[in-house]
Amino acid sequence: MxxxxxxxxxxxxxxxxxxxxxxxxxxxxxxxxxxxxxxxxxxxxxxxxxxxxxxxxxLYDRVALLAADLYSNRRLIWRLSKNDFRKRYAGSYLGVVWSLVPPLVTVLMYYVVFGLIFKSGRQAISGTIDVPYVLYLTAGLVPWFFFSDALPGGTTSLLEYEYLVKKVVFKVSILPMIKVNAAVFTHIGFTAILLVVSMLYGYLPSVYWLQLVYYTACEYIFVLALVYATSAIVVFFRDLQQIIAILLQVGMWATPILWNISVISSRKRPLFKLNPMAYIVEGYRSSIYGREWFWSHFYSSTYFWVVTVLLFVIGAAIFKKLKPQFADVM
Missing domain, CATH: 1.10.287 (Helix Hairpins)
Incomplete structure (x- = not known):
């Protein structure tokens, strides 16, 4: 009742x-x-x-059941998330420092190619405002690294924790969140590096930086919505792992990370903004140096949240539908 x-x-x-x-x-x-x-x-x-x-x-009942499972197991989720992050680098001399090395090398590589060899120079963002390319690049890569780390990890979470899936009493629904949470730890460290780079280029802390919390939450919920669908499907269709890897490669170039969305004609630009990650990437940049609040992009914000909620509802429904068969297939 x-x-x-x-x-x-x-x-x-x-x-x-x-x-x-x-x-x-x-x-x-x-x-x-x-x-x-x-x-x-x-x-x-x-x-x-x-x-x-x-x-x-x-689909309310399915979404509510998933939300209830996550809330009732929040302490277990936190504990397993920390353990998952630590075990990635267990036994190495640098430990968790290795989580930051590949992203930093990637930023350096792109900067050398596009900033030094191709002379991309400063990037105009609005009117007469422009920013150094390395800052422009880093602000775009930070959210993308989180996405490209959390999505594959969350997708294979059930396969990686197969021994837990086969336990009757274990709440399998918490596993995708554990992998996404583990990716958040790396994201926090890399976001700190972004803020340091911003200050080195003269962009001092401002109230707009608080929006990074909002955009991180946006991306977290968006990725979580995706992995509840992909983690359930990959149990029955293992090729999905390779498909996601290819889509991530394509997605990086389809998202305004290495290039400026302003170079696209105004008529075609809305097509690129259909990509939810474009909203996140542009949001990070506007928070660091754009001096814009997220609510000033009314249509983009509305579109992002409606799509994210839809994906979460669909993901929860798929997960609940396929969940009874997980242990039998593995």
């Missing part, structure tokens, strides 16, 4: 938020935006919001 009452309250809140978002969407106008483009954005945003809230309502 209490669960049904809680369900009604939560769904009422979700529908109220969706209704408010639709009203704001219809009333919102950007005088600098093309009217035709703005109309298309409004139509698609309304479709996504409406579809998202309907799907959430239909």
């Amino acid at each position: 209490a669960n049904q009452k809680r369900k009604k309250i939560i769904l009422a809140i979700v529908w109220a938020i969706a209704a408010a978002a639709l009203v704001i969407m219809l009333l919102h106008n950007n005088p600098l935006d093309d009217p035709h483009t703005q109309l298309i954005k409004k139509i698609w945003s309304c479709v996504l919001i409406s579809g998202g809230v309907v799907m959430f309502t239909l």
Whole structure:
């Protein structure tokens, strides 16, 4: 009885938020935006919001069950996440320092190729504002490294912890989160390096830096939504690991990391912004040196969260559907 009452309250809140978002969407106008483009954005945003809230309502029970499992096992998740991170570098002399070495080498390599050999120079971000290429590059690579670490790790979490999956009493649903949490530890260290690089180039700490917490949370939830689907599917379709590796290679070039999204024509730019990682990457950059709040990008923020919630609902449904067969297949 209490669960049904809680369900009604939560769904009422979700529908109220969706209704408010639709009203704001219809009333919102950007005088600098093309009217035709703005109309298309409004139509698609309304479709996504409406579809998202309907799907959430239909699949509420599966999402609620997953959320309850994660909350009730939060201490175990924290303990296993730390152990997972430590065991990656167990026995090595430098230990967890190795988690930062490959990303730093990658940044250096791209800087030498694009910054020194091809002379990319300073990158214009808006109007007359430009930033050093190495800072521009690092701000884009930091969130991507987290994504490219957490997604494959979360995808193979059930395979890696096969012995736990076969235990009847163990909550298998916490395993994907453990791998994503382990990737967060590396991300925190690399974000600290980004802030140091920013200060070396004269971009001193500001209140906008607090947005890094928001964008990290955005990426965390987005990756978590993906890995609940991929970790369940890969148990039955092992080739998914290789497919994800290829998609990550393509995705890095399809995301404005090494290149500036402003070089794309205004008509084609919305297509690239359909990539949720473009929102994250641009958000990191605007937090470090852009001096922009995330709510100033109204359509992008709305689109990102609607897509992320949809992916999470779908991921939770797939995981719950396939979960009873995990132990038999492994």
